[in-house]
Amino acid sequence: MSDTALPVVSANAAFTAPNGPLIATGDLHIHVGGAEPLSQPRASFCRCGASAKKPFCDGTHRTSGFVDAGEAVPAASIAELTETGPVTFTPAPNGPLLAAGPLTVQNAAKQTIATTTRAAFCRCGASANKPYCDGAHKAAAFEG
Numbered sequence: 001m002s003d004t005a006l007p008v009v010s011a012n013a014a015f016t017a018p019n020g021p022l023i024a025t026g027d028l029h030i031h032v033g034g035a036e037p038l039s040q041p042r043a044s045f046c047r048c049g050a051s052a053k054k055p056f057c058d059g060t061h062r063t064s065g066f067v068d069a070g071e072a073v074p075a076a077s078i079a080e081l082t083e084t085g086p087v088t089f090t091p092a093p094n095g096p097l098l099a100a101g102p103l104t105v106q107n108a109a110k111q112t113i114a115t116t117t118r119a120a121f122c123r124c125g126a127s128a129n130k131p132y133c134d135g136a137h138k139a140a141a142f143e144g
């Protein structure tokens with residue numbers, strides 16, 4: 001293991017693809033408006049705000065001009081998660097992608113930047129704190 005390869009501490013993980021989506025793997029439950037959440041092992045969530053298939057990526061980031069290398073730095077300390085089980089993703093109307101459940105968050109280099117049981121990820125592309133939401137969707141008048 002190299003100095004920068006930190007251990008994955010949750011079966012569920014999400015990493016930021018450079019200039020592209022948030023890619024999640026694990027036991028995912030995704031609420032997209034139906035009565036039951038989608039249960040799947042992998043999903044690509046739009047981070048650029050331009051997908052026609054929100055909350056999922058449809059590849060539009062390649063032509064939308066979205067730029068984020070996914071170079072978020074690891075938190076000063078990363079706790080080991082004791083929780084197990086699924087992580088749910090719910091897109092807040094015109095706002096962030098809300099995650100609830102044990103999750104390891106990684107940057108584009110697959111370095112663990114945080115572990116969490118609750119997070120709000122930017123979906124509009126305008127946050128200055130990517131991959132997390134900083135409220136910029138309001139000024140950006142994000143719809144989706």
Ligand code: FES
Nearest residue numbers: 046047048057060
């Ligand atoms: S990140 Fe792929 S369409 Fe938005």
